[in-house]
Every structure is written in structure tokens, then in C-alpha cells.
Amino acid sequence: MENEPGEFFCTECDKVVNKDDKVCNNCGADLTEIVEESDTLIDEPQFKTLHHLGGVISFLGWIVVALGVASFIFMKDTFPVGTAFFGALLIAIIGIVIVANGQLLSCFVSIEWNTKKTNELLTELLEKRTD
Numbered sequence: 387m388e389n390e391p392g393e394f395f396c397t398e399c400d401k402v403v404n405k406d407d408k409v410c411n412n413c414g415a416d417l418t419e420i421v422e423e424s425d426t427l428i429d430e431p432q433f434k435t436l437h438h439l440g441g442v443i444s445f446l447g448w449i450v451v452a453l454g455v456a457s458f459i460f461m462k463d464t465f466p467v468g469t470a471f472f473g474a475l476l477i478a479i480i481g482i483v484i485v486a487n488g489q490l491l492s493c494f495v496s497i498e499w500n501t502k503k504t505n506e507l508l509t510e511l512l513e514k515r516t517d
Contacts, residue, residue: 396413398514433498436491440491443491444485444492445488450484451482451485454477454478
């Protein structure tokens with residue numbers, strides 16, 4: 387069962403509850419701690435740094451793409467149009483590859499962080515269930 391945005395599952399009874407609820411409508415469990423934990427973004431230094439690094443790499447890639455476009459504009463009068471176009475195209479493709487790598491880094495960091503948080507929450511849930 388997929389939950390809608392703003393909803394999550396109660397750790398006590400596994401029923402879908404709204405993010406704004408403070409208490410589970412089904413079992414009465416306190417949900418304030420869960421809501422506070424789910425609101426945190428990537429907050430651990432190693433994940434935060436790598437996530438920002440992905441953004442920086444993507445930004446630099448877009449600069450390289452812009453340089454490719456600018457090189458065509460300035461080279462088309464000096465070199466044959468075909469040569470200027472293919473040179474600019476090559477620079478733009480390199481820039482797009484850099485952007486893609488930055489996006490992949492950010493994506494993989496988010497996946498790793500989500501996996502870590504999911505594992506922590508599942509471990510906590512299993513510990514509550516066995517008590």
C-alpha cells in the first residue's frame with residue numbers, strides 16, 4: 387500500500403496517519419517524535435558534504451555547457467561554421483556529462499542516506515515489536 391505525500395505509517399499499528407497528526411487515530415500512539423525525525427533533511431556531515439559536492443559539480447557542468455555555446459558564437463567568424471559547431475558541440479557534450487555525474491552523485495548520496503535512515507527505523511521498529 388502506497389501512502390500519499392504528507393502521510394506515513396504508525397509505528398505501533400501500521401495504519402496510515404497524516405503527517406500533521408500528533409496521535410494515531412487508530413491506536414493512540416504518540417506521533418510527534420516520528421514527525422520530527424521525518425522532517426530532517428540530509429543532516430549528517432558526510433552525506434551533506436557529498437550532496438553539496440554533487441550540486442557544485444552539476445553547476446560547473448552547466449558552466450562548461452555555456453562555454454561551449456559561447457565558443458560557437460565567437461568561433462563561427464574565425465573558423466569554418468562546421469568546425470566551430472562541432473568544437474562547441476564537443477564542449478557542450480562534455481559539460482552535459484559533467485552535469486549528469488553531479489546529478490548521479492547527489493542521487494546516490496540521497497539513496498544511501500535514505501537506505502541508512504530506513505534501516506535505522508526498521509531496526510527501531512523491530513526492537514519495539516520484540517519488547
